Amino acid sequence: MTLGAWLALFVTLVVTAELVRALRHRALRQERWRRFFRHRTTTWGLGILVFLVLVAVAAPLIAPFDPNKQLDIVHLKNHSPSWTFLLGTDVLSRDVWSRTVYGARVSLGIGALGALVAVALGTFVGAVAGYYQRWIDAVLMRGVDVGLALPRIFILLMAVALWDGLPFAALIIVIGLTSWFGTSRLVRAEVLSLRQRDFVVAARALGAGSGRVIFRHVLPNAAAPIIVSAALGVGNVLLLEASLSFLGIGVKPPDPTWGNMIADNAPSIYTAPWSTLFPGLAISLVVLSLNAVADGVRDALDPREEAA
Amino acid sequence: MTGAAWLLRRLVASVAIVFAVVTFVFILIHVAPGRPCPENVDRAVCDELTRQFGLDKSLPEQYVRYLVALAHGNMGNSYANGRPVGTAIAGTIPFTLQLAGAALVLDFLLGLGLGIYQAVRVNRLPDVVLGNVTLFIYSLPTFWLALLLLLVFGEKLRWFPVGGASDPILCPVVNSLYCVVDRLWHTVLPAATLGLVGAAGTARFQRAAMLEVARQDYVRTARAKGLPERRVVLRHQLRNALLTFVTRFGLAFPFLLTGAVLIETIFAWPGMGRLAFDAILLRDYPVVTGTALIASVVVVAGNLLTDILLGLADPRLRVRATTDVEAVTA
Numbered sequence: 001m002t003l004g005a006w007l008a009l010f011v012t013l014v015v016t017a018e019l020v021r022a023l024r025h026r027a028l029r030q031e032r033w034r035r036f037f038r039h040r041t042t043t044w045g046l047g048i049l050v051f052l053v054l055v056a057v058a059a060p061l062i063a064p065f066d067p068n069k070q071l072d073i074v075h076l077k078n079h080s081p082s083w084t085f086l087l088g089t090d091v092l093s094r095d096v097w098s099r100t101v102y103g104a105r106v107s108l109g110i111g112a113l114g115a116l117v118a119v120a121l122g123t124f125v126g127a128v129a130g131y132y133q134r135w136i137d138a139v140l141m142r143g144v145d146v147g148l149a150l151p152r153i154f155i156l157l158m159a160v161a162l163w164d165g166l167p168f169a170a171l172i173i174v175i176g177l178t179s180w181f182g183t184s185r186l187v188r189a190e191v192l193s194l195r196q197r198d199f200v201v202a203a204r205a206l207g208a209g210s211g212r213v214i215f216r217h218v219l220p221n222a223a224a225p226i227i228v229s230a231a232l233g234v235g236n237v238l239l240l241e242a243s244l245s246f247l248g249i250g251v252k253p254p255d256p257t258w259g260n261m262i263a264d265n266a267p268s269i270y271t272a273p274w275s276t277l278f279p280g281l282a283i284s285l286v287v288l289s290l291n292a293v294a295d296g297v298r299d300a301l302d303p304r305e306e307a308a
Numbered sequence: 309m310t311g312a313a314w315l316l317r318r319l320v321a322s323v324a325i326v327f328a329v330v331t332f333v334f335i336l337i338h339v340a341p342g343r344p345c346p347e348n349v350d351r352a353v354c355d356e357l358t359r360q361f362g363l364d365k366s367l368p369e370q371y372v373r374y375l376v377a378l379a380h381g382n383m384g385n386s387y388a389n390g391r392p393v394g395t396a397i398a399g400t401i402p403f404t405l406q407l408a409g410a411a412l413v414l415d416f417l418l419g420l421g422l423g424i425y426q427a428v429r430v431n432r433l434p435d436v437v438l439g440n441v442t443l444f445i446y447s448l449p450t451f452w453l454a455l456l457l458l459l460v461f462g463e464k465l466r467w468f469p470v471g472g473a474s475d476p477i478l479c480p481v482v483n484s485l486y487c488v489v490d491r492l493w494h495t496v497l498p499a500a501t502l503g504l505v506g507a508a509g510t511a512r513f514q515r516a517a518m519l520e521v522a523r524q525d526y527v528r529t530a531r532a533k534g535l536p537e538r539r540v541v542l543r544h545q546l547r548n549a550l551l552t553f554v555t556r557f558g559l560a561f562p563f564l565l566t567g568a569v570l571i572e573t574i575f576a577w578p579g580m581g582r583l584a585f586d587a588i589l590l591r592d593y594p595v596v597t598g599t600a601l602i603a604s605v606v607v608v609a610g611n612l613l614t615d616i617l618l619g620l621a622d623p624r625l626r627v628r629a630t631t632d633v634e635a636v637t638a
Contacts (some may be wrong), residue, residue: 041439041440041443142324145321145325146325148607149325149326149604149607149608150332150604151584151600151604153569154333154584154588154599154600155333158333158340158596159340162340162342162588163340239449242451243449243451243570246451247569247570262452262455269455269458270459273459277456280448280455283449283452287447287448287449288443288444288447291446
């Protein structure tokens with residue numbers, strides 16, 4: 001680690017702490033967001049997420065080495081963690097810390113974009129099915145039934161393994177396309193109950209079109225399950241990408257993702273465990289934080305769960 | 309709707325879903341670029357093989373042929389080794405069941421126990437600690453946990469074997485008590501991986517379900533009339549909170565199947581997940597379609613079983629369509 005990298009890391013930590021503190025400070029004025037910050041786990045989860053996003057953005061400053069550079073394949077292969085190589089080096093003598101930092105970009109990016117595709121699609125289908133009902137609902141929901149019965153990991157393996165060298169964007173879309181079924185059911189159930197409520201009936205009576213009713217009146221009130229499933233979705237997509245990369249068919253090397261770092265170094269786990277352990281820990285931390293934040297959002301937006 | 313009519317409708321729907329899944333997988337794999345020949349095979353040989361497998365026919369024709377064969381209970385032969393797909397899958401099922409069964413037992417015993425214990429001690433120290441621990445385990449990537457367990461218990465401590473389903477030298481030929489124990493021994497690490505992650509999820513579910521029930525009037529009544537706490541928890545709270553548990557039971561099948569692909573690969577476990585993965589890499593179309601068929605049957609059967617069990621356990625749910633229940637947990 002260079003002095004600059006330490007400094008950048010320190011600044012990132014301070015900025016994270018300040019950001020979370022400021023958010024918390026503002027939140028305390030509002031009852032529902034006070035509930036969000038009530039659990040210490042949620043606050044920590046939010047902090048970790050903010051920190052990792054900042055690290056991903058500032059990767060070139062925080063990473064002391066080029067993540068793909070093989071520093072010295074003879075002398076620096078599987079070097080154990082030290083002050084120079086904070087998390088050690090991997091089987092090809094690349095700096096694990098730098099790769100983990102850059103990996104945050106790819107892994108978090110795929111997670112967020114994949115979940116965005118999935119949640120947008122799921123919300124749209126769920127809202128349409130729940131709002132228009134009748135045959136539209138029947139057709140869409142039978143489709144969702146099939147989607148939920150698809151062995152998803154098989155489908156993904158097939159799509160990714162058979163279309164060799166799938167570009168990055170396609171990978172995200174494929175993952176998104178196979179991950180929206182659960183969300184659409186949740187949203188549909190929510191819309192079904194909301195559309196009977198007085199304010200929706202009133203909006204319709206005032207002559208609002210169905211688009212306006214759905215987007216302005218129904219969906220904002222279904223925000224809780226949508227946000228929760230988005231948070232959980234990011235974690236799920238991240239895990240899926242990691243699994244695919246672990247099986248050697250996700251993001252192509254040498255670009256680091258946490259999944260393919262584990263895959264690259266798993267064979268040498270007995271002699272150099274650090275290069276496998278740290279990327280896995282990073283994945284766990286993100287998914288953990290997302291789960292904690294999802295719990296917090298559920299608490300904040302859904303007062304029924306208050307006692308839990 | 310009466311129970312029989314409901315069941316019939318669900319059965320028809322289930323068959324339709326499986327049919328749709330098979331169609332989808334069939335189309336997906338046949339429109340994928342590339343042919344099921346390794347790259348170093350001569351072109352002429354590859355053309356001949358393509359003809360033999362009937363892959364030169366049009367897609368609809370291949371599809372109809374496949375369905376006709378399927379209707380006769382024939383899932384085709386593997387391209388890789390010529391074995392009937394049915395036999396190949398049947399050979400892996402005992403292993404998958406063994407692994408899934410062991411994982412499920414751990415998942416539910418540990419998960420239920422922890423969930424109930426946490427609910428009883430709600431918001432006290434043990435609950436908070438266990439809540440954080442289960443949240444952490446629940447967030448672990450299964451394949452990474454598998455590597456971790458292998459590293460610690462397989463390599464460093466050498467308590468358990470690091471792969472395979474049995475002693476490769478003795479047990480294929482000798483059938484003895486040693487081999488039974490040996491097989492169990494080989495099951496421990498892969499089952500613990502799947503079971504621990506599952507148990508963490510089950511515990512979180514069960515805790516929430518117990519607390520949901522704890523707010524009900526009949527629980528307060530039971531307490532008010534002076535029943536011992538133990539009886540209130542076990543007879544009044546737990547029995548009603550088990551409904552969530554039933555739902556989770558049905559949903560555990562797909563988790564075990566999908567988790568199983570990775571876990572079986574890591575532990576060199578000769579189950580269905582690994583068969584499917586290898587088949588995909590080899591472009592062994594019949595095996596891929598066959599395993600997808602079986603996997604979707606398991607998922608659909610799991611859902612159906614859940615609905616039936618829920619109906620039996622809770623009369624309130626019998627009339628209503630159960631999609632809302634699934635939606636909550638999907």
